[in-house]
Amino acid sequence: MADGLALKARYEALGESNQLDEVFDVALGAGATAVFLDRPYVDFDYRSELSHYYGRAFQPPPATTERLIFTSHSEIIGVSVIRPLPQPVGRTLLPPPADEARYVTCLCEMPVHAFGYEWRVRGYPFSSQDGEYGVCAHAAIWSIARYHHLRFNTDRFTTSGIIEAAGLKERPDKTARSDGLYGFDIVRAFRGIGLPALQYDIATIPVISKGTETAESVIRRYLNSGIPVGVLTIGHMLVVIGYGETSKGETFYIVSDDNFSAYQRMERVSGDVADTWRMLIVPQPGRMHVNGEAAAARAEEVFEDRLRAKVGPSHLLADLLNTSKRRFRFESYATPSHTYLSGLAARDVPDALRDHHIYGPQGNWLWITEIHDTDASDAERVIGEIAIDATSRLHDPSPLFGNIDGWGYVWPPSESVPQVIQLVKGGAQYRSALADRSEQPAAATVPKFEPYAGIPAD
Amino acid sequence: MSDETKTDTTADAPTPTLPESGLQVDFGTPAPGFTEPMPIARRNGYEARIRQSVDTQAAGAEKASQLFIR
Numbered sequence: 001m002a003d004g005l006a007l008k009a010r011y012e013a014l015g016e017s018n019q020l021d022e023v024f025d026v027a028l029g030a031g032a033t034a035v036f037l038d039r040p041y042v043d044f045d046y047r048s049e050l051s052h053y054y055g056r057a058f059q060p061p062p063a064t065t066e067r068l069i070f071t072s073h074s075e076i077i078g079v080s081v082i083r084p085l086p087q088p089v090g091r092t093l094l095p096p097p098a099d100e101a102r103y104v105t106c107l108c109e110m111p112v113h114a115f116g117y118e119w120r121v122r123g124y125p126f127s128s129q130d131g132e133y134g135v136c137a138h139a140a141i142w143s144i145a146r147y148h149h150l151r152f153n154t155d156r157f158t159t160s161g162i163i164e165a166a167g168l169k170e171r172p173d174k175t176a177r178s179d180g181l182y183g184f185d186i187v188r189a190f191r192g193i194g195l196p197a198l199q200y201d202i203a204t205i206p207v208i209s210k211g212t213e214t215a216e217s218v219i220r221r222y223l224n225s226g227i228p229v230g231v232l233t234i235g236h237m238l239v240v241i242g243y244g245e246t247s248k249g250e251t252f253y254i255v256s257d258d259n260f261s262a263y264q265r266m267e268r269v270s271g272d273v274a275d276t277w278r279m280l281i282v283p284q285p286g287r288m289h290v291n292g293e294a295a296a297a298r299a300e301e302v303f304e305d306r307l308r309a310k311v312g313p314s315h316l317l318a319d320l321l322n323t324s325k326r327r328f329r330f331e332s333y334a335t336p337s338h339t340y341l342s343g344l345a346a347r348d349v350p351d352a353l354r355d356h357h358i359y360g361p362q363g364n365w366l367w368i369t370e371i372h373d374t375d376a377s378d379a380e381r382v383i384g385e386i387a388i389d390a391t392s393r394l395h396d397p398s399p400l401f402g403n404i405d406g407w408g409y410v411w412p413p414s415e416s417v418p419q420v421i422q423l424v425k426g427g428a429q430y431r432s433a434l435a436d437r438s439e440q441p442a443a444a445t446v447p448k449f450e451p452y453a454g455i456p457a458d
Numbered sequence: 459m460s461d462e463t464k465t466d467t468t469a470d471a472p473t474p475t476l477p478e479s480g481l482q483v484d485f486g487t488p489a490p491g492f493t494e495p496m497p498i499a500r501r502n503g504y505e506a507r508i509r510q511s512v513d514t515q516a517a518g519a520e521k522a523s524q525l526f527i528r
Contacts, residue, residue: 135528181527182527183523186527200514200515200521204514205514208510234525235527235528279521291515296507297511309493312489314494355481358483360485394508395508396508410486419485419488421487
């Protein structure tokens with residue numbers, strides 16, 4: 001009798017692999033009850049590495065991989081490609097373990113063809129670095145690029161494509177092992193694959209913003225948008241793909257680290273040690289000229305303007321200016337406009353506001369700032385929201401449309417004064433587009449594979 | 459062969475419906491002025507935050523030249 005964990009022994013000859021252990025742990029935590037072995041498997045990413053690097057060796061590794069297919073009782077939940085290399089974990093997509101799932105904001109779907117059907121698996125892409133052709137930064141860039149490809153339909157790139165995009169000027173038949181990358185090489189690689197990246201020096205965020213921003217406030221806006229945030233320490237690159245908030249209001253993160261797994265819970269490392277988070281790199285999947293801080297500042301300004309206006313929800317102004325009790329809290333995220341509009345109905349936004357926003361002006365990507373009423377229940381959390389044109393000028397972000405407590409606003413092009421109309425008399429409040437990320441207790445049970453009573457194939 | 463292709467992530471979207479015939483959306487009229495002047499400090503605060511966000515990007519680009527990832 002064998003169970004799924006016995007399959008790990010098959011790869012012991014390749015060497016110790018934390019990542020392989022984590023693959024099995026993550027799969028079990030996500031609800032896997034069985035694992036199937038699919039071999040030989042021709043993997044697009046490994047074939048690229050083989051043809052550009054490993055295939056040039058006197059003794060090249062095998063040309064094919066093996067694929068682990070993790071299933072629940074009724075469906076495939078995830079896959080992991082095992083490369084014939086000392087760092088064997090290749091392209092992997094598994095759902096987050098149940099204990100971490102509510103905090104992961106960056107999830108995409110990938111089709112899997114197996115057993116004569118097409119299945120859909122959902123998670124964050126993961127691959128370990130091979131330590132030869134690519135280093136940790138390449139694995140991190142690959143995961144972000146593949147995620148954006150699957151979620152936002154950007155182009156698909158292999159590690160070879162990423163190395164080419166970093167501008168190292170290697171000839172296809174003369175590739176060399178990687179010594180590493182500077183931060184600007186990483187930024188250039190992202191730009192080269194169509195994902196222009198914002199850059200933040202974490203230490204200077206509160207200094208330059210005079211305390212109005214922190215690393216947490218910056219990171220959370222992008223995670224709210226489903227946009228992963230790259231983190232550089234001295235010598236290592238991680239990818240932040242989710243966050244949660246403790247009962248004390250402290251933020252913790254879900255991090256994809258190619259040395260471990262796609263879903264590691266950790267707090268931001270500050271101070272002056274080797275693991276200190278030094279820099280953020282935020283590749284953007286769409287045309288976004290306005291960053292999160294500027295969009296939020298303009299939206300908050302617009303909100304205050306509308307409360308001071310002669311026509312509009314001026315009854316809320318006293319609460320906004322009351323500094324002893326903060327009734328309003330602002331949460332921002334970027335989104336493709338079609339995604340935003342198609343999500344309005346599920347949030348119970350009144351039809352009059354929906355129609356107003358659907359037929360209002362909007363480009364491809366928007367920054368949305370929700371104004372949360374902290375006195376209201378979750379079903380009525382949002383008392384208004386302002387849409388900022390993500391393609392407007394960073395120095396002067398443009399509001400496009402919005403609503404505040406039943407009042408609708410549209411800003412005609414190049415006009416600072418909006419058109420206003422009361423669409424829901426008596427006010428309107430509805431659910432947030434952002435999920436609750438408050439910390440919940442973890443499950444006490446340890447999941448296991450179901451025993452296999454048959455005779456395993458060799 | 460690799461099984462990866464582009465995917466549609468809108469599987470959870472609500473069932474599409476066409477608008478009612480003749481639907482016209484009224485966007486209202488230009489908003490008149492303000493009942494309350496905005497305190498200068500608050501006004502400057504918003505615009506300063508936008509300027510600072512530009513400076514933050516420049517500081518990030520400078521940092522990118524200092525970190526080497528192995």
